[in-house]
Amino acid sequence: MSFVLNEEETMLRDGAQQFLEEQAPVTALRALRDSGDPVGFSRDLWAAMAEMGWCGILVGEDHGGVDMGCAAAGLVLEQIGRNLAASPFLSTAVLGASAFNLAGTDAQKAAWLPKIAAGETVIALALDERARHNPSHITTRAAKDGNGFRLTGAKRYAVNGAGADLLIVAARTEDERINLFLVSPEAAGVTRTSRRTLDSHVPADITFEDVKLDGDALLSGAEDSEAAYRHLLDIGRAAQAAEALGVGQKAFDLTLDYIREREQFGAPIGSFQGMQHRAAHLYGELELARSLVRRALTTLDTQPAQAPLWCAAAKAKATAVSRLAAAEGIQMYGGVGMTDEYDIGLYYKRAQAAGEFLGDDAFNAGEVARMSGY
Amino acid sequence: MSFVLNEEETMLRDGAQQFLEEQAPVTALRALRDSGDPVGFSRDLWAAMAEMGWCGILVGEDHGGVDMGCAAAGLVLEQIGRNLAASPFLSTAVLGASAFNLAGTDAQKAAWLPKIAAGETVIALALDERARHNPSHITTRAAKDGNGFRLTGAKRYAVNGAGADLLIVAARTEDERINLFLVSPEAAGVTRTSRRTLDSHVPADITFEDVKLDGDALLSGAEDSEAAYRHLLDIGRAAQAAEALGVGQKAFDLTLDYIREREQFGAPIGSFQGMQHRAAHLYGELELARSLVRRALTTLDTQPAQAPLWCAAAKAKATAVSRLAAAEGIQMYGGVGMTDEYDIGLYYKRAQAAGEFLGDDAFNAGEVARMSGY
Amino acid sequence: MPLDTFRTETRAWLEANCPPSMRKPIASEADICWGGKDWTFTSEDQKIWLERMVEKGWTVPAWPKEYGGAGLSKEEAFILKEEMKAINARSPLDSFGIWMLGPALLKYGTHEQKLEHLPPIARGEIRWCQGYSEPGAGSDLASLRSKGVLNGDHYVVNGQKVWTSYADRSDWIFALVRTEADAPKHLGISFLLIDMDQPGVTTKPIKLISGKSPFCETFFDDAKALVANRLGEAGQGWEIAKYLLSHERAGIVSEAAFGGMNPVTAAHQSGEVDETGRLADPILRGDVARLTIDGLAFDATLRRIKEEGDHGEGVGARASMLKYVGTELNKRRHELNMSALGMDGLLWEGDKESDGDPARAWLRSRANSIEGGTSEIQLNIISKRVLNLPGA
């Protein structure tokens, strides 16, 4: 485990930075939004990301991936956050690939991981059933039906759900354990309702009415399927924290640029001590979040058993800090920060959405307390 | 109910301000501390306070008091807080008198209220049994014994316990309800251990080993003795909040004086915007606390059924704000604020002790949530 | 007239004249009657109610009768307010003319100016907007650059204003314009009343992060303003503006006071409560409890300062404290609303018209601590004028 990027990671980060600034700047998100894009991300961008090899970042080399690990995925996600790049990277290349890595049989891996690495499949995790994330609150049921299952339940705000080709659904089997199921969004009994959220993404509410599934729809490769499910969420938390860190850091960078230049009362507003102390405090908060994010991701790669605490802490901190950075940004911009013309408000919106996914700061603080034994 | 002081209240406040600044300034507390005074307050000062009529502030005129109500008591307490005046005013004139008012029989009132009003009795409430205040955690038992009771249990940090002539003890009777009992600290089976706390007060840990009590030791004048007990604590919370407000306000006033004068880098430190914004924020917090304290006290006097929410809110806010004001004070004073030579540290210590009594900000925030139904 | 009699008569008149549909709480923007040349009444009742109240002079009850008011005393006006509130009677007319220009005209206007402008405001015939802020000026309002050059009986005005609420629907604008080029910054500004029905005045709506907004940019290109429509002396504009800003500040504070969604109602809406009605997330519950305490404290503080005001103690610079505390609190409330709503709070557009309302309100709340003087400006004012801290 190392906080310092190795050569390969540095190249990846620099490449992601350059690529996304060129191919997916904030104007691209605005264009998707203003055109009312039905899935909220660009298929062309996704194909280009696959070209870059990112889709296989968590896919083994035998399945056509580059197998670089969570820390590497986090570097890409931070840049995605910085640019507000709308893509199914987290839902597909991170959560999708990890679901197969953790819980797929050899056959399932062989069938799907190459497609993920090639950017041919967009995956959405259909997880939450309530407004606030709660990994234990799963009432969707997969009842045994011959060799297969019958799936019934309702999921909300599945990220990238509107554009997904494959759903991975958390459902309880008859032993009351939570398992993951592969479901085609086109299957009979599946209804998707697109939801446009404030960050211009398009998740979906998805209902499953007695959906017939084959036996191999169950991800059955893990020794303990529920442990695999929980570990998948830990990966998701650290990954989402990495994106949120990028959102917060860029919001801060934009704000610094602004207050260095903008004059009021004959001086740059960044020269006022009241502003300076808040900016310096925020800098410290971002550094704390950065350390936790990196620590969580590298721990997932090297000491996964110790990862849950770090993942929860990273998600809690990144959620709080990215919101704070964007909120302070709007305040420091003043009136123009409230206008849609400036980007800072878009960062605030994305920070909020990223904050809710897989639990906000309050939820994850509770997890930290629980795992710390108090 | 009024936020504005009436003429009588204004006179009381001004009188208390002048009297305490003259008779019980911070140097008096230092003298008690440095002499290792066994009870932590001055009997002479207490007698003088009785002369002023303050001991009867919650005692009816038929029992020799002036019956001015909780709002008036709060005005005295705020001045006590400002001067860190060590006295049994809260434990005796507020909690002691209120216990009789709420739960005493006519005979008990007639026996004790005149003594309270005359300053002849010092009372301590023996309440908490755990380190953090919890009004429901009462395991002290008063078992029926003929016409009387046998009292067994252990109380901690009874405020002014070392100097008290009479203890009012919260204990469970055989019906599991909490009742209040009058116990002489000299009675057989009662053991007092003085505790010197950081604010130079001297509470006592008190154990009761099979202490024999007469039947009239039970305060039995209330229709619902446990409701009376809870209401007594509400009064205590608002009163303690009033004192804490005085502590915080004076800490702030001292700090303002200091930063207006003290120069660094060629300018008064109070001219730096970083300092100014924190001072202005603190001013707002103190104003909020002030409003809640007054609101809680006047509500106790005029609409007691609605008081519990306001009392808990006032105690929570005053606890948090007085601590913050003193902590910010030390920081703004800088190094000298850490020395015993300056008074600001004494305010920080008292704010902490006042904060713990009858529940700190976390405890009372929980009460606010509960009473608000969420 | 004895106050009791006034109350009885008022009650009877309201009972007889306020249409039942005008006795319901304002549910949306559309229920507010703003008036103006282009006004379209949303209902016949709205029109009748306005006409009847105009006739009584009760759209602006405390203004003198000759200017369209009823000349009520402070006590009478308060009784009218109480009696209207008792039957939930809607305000018959709201406008920046009533809230802001009116007080300024009454204080600084000539008799002729009052006669010309106040009655149309009182009758809802002319709708006004406010032109203070400029791009680049922000908190440093006095650094504005719109220029008015004297030309005979009028000024030729050039420049740009921002944050002119409802400028696209207004008839006239009261604007701060730099007319004395050589005077010091604060002494070169005049307060001009400008007819917007001329080619030199154009407007453009501003889109906010929360969506559509009433705010506009307003452009002056050789716009004309009669010297007769200058309020006060040339160069007195800053003084008048400061007088009016204190009115605006009070308005924002009362807007920030609690009402509408709170985190508890939000949690009930999103289902994030347990069987007993307790907030399901214990840590969120703690955050909400602290908000409740500060909400109670703010409410009590508003009352206290109001009561103290009734006893002759001026609000003064403490208005800055109320503005600061109230707006910061309102932002916190909206943040916790969003947390309690969870993913439901993220909805932006949906099937129901109200979908997205919480998110838009949350975003809109961020402006509370910017408009009407930023929080930083309020803290500066408190430091200097309440705490007497020395200047830098």
Place this chain on the structure above:
Amino acid sequence: MPLDTFRTETRAWLEANCPPSMRKPIASEADICWGGKDWTFTSEDQKIWLERMVEKGWTVPAWPKEYGGAGLSKEEAFILKEEMKAINARSPLDSFGIWMLGPALLKYGTHEQKLEHLPPIARGEIRWCQGYSEPGAGSDLASLRSKGVLNGDHYVVNGQKVWTSYADRSDWIFALVRTEADAPKHLGISFLLIDMDQPGVTTKPIKLISGKSPFCETFFDDAKALVANRLGEAGQGWEIAKYLLSHERAGIVSEAAFGGMNPVTAAHQSGEVDETGRLADPILRGDVARLTIDGLAFDATLRRIKEEGDHGEGVGARASMLKYVGTELNKRRHELNMSALGMDGLLWEGDKESDGDPARAWLRSRANSIEGGTSEIQLNIISKRVLNLPGA
């Protein structure tokens, strides 16, 4: 010598020479060996351990041999540290001479000065204290007023220092003194080494709000300091002091890092946990959880910046961030310790010697954000040197 060999030999030597009683964690102040003329060893082992380490040059392993060190390379010194830690070996000698004056002497001293002062430090014969702060100077350290007037081969020093730790037990003091009356503020200060064993130097302990303290006031009344004992040039004192302050800052940060009581251990101590070990007060539990998160984050940040340092990225002004964040966090920890202890935390004096420790530690923690540069100073440094924000 190959590093492996060095490690093996070091391990063997330590095993053979470190007395068993010197292999226990430092339990109290009394276990630390400070040295100095008046030093009384608390045990025979403490004395033996110091003597043996002095002989090896391992009290200051990286200093050159001629100055009392062992001339170890960075890698060797690190190995020694690791091997000592492996057997819990105590530091044989701690002193401001080692931590602070030593590095300054090595960088700025002449060969003669090094020869005179470094070996006695290395051997624990002379104990030093630091004389920087003055009453009234505070954060504006350079505004100090102690004056040194040149008189032949020495300076005559008059003035007063505060916060001189252990001055009452020290033999010499290194002090900042204004020697160039006409030079600009920062350029008039010299760095003087002053023998305290003279009538012109007296000390007086300072009592803190947390109780007794190692801090003193130190008074110079016509004290003498040889010009030969001026470190660096006349007027170079500020530069040397700044160099040393960065050493001090790093020390305070590591002190602030977690260890000792935390709110969870505090709650167990006071019994404020439920049957399952959960903190009994749910709102306090939320506050503690957020502290835990920031504690994990700070720990990770210390490691990250250390690792980055090992890869050649200087800590630089980020030390100010660590100092700010670490000390504010430590204050929060102590506040929550006190909350978790409840009334038990209020105890000041009692039957046990440890009674009052939590309260004293809580009070002492308030100084963390004042000493070694206040939090405000750190925020200023971050603003300017990390964030490149413009000057006022």
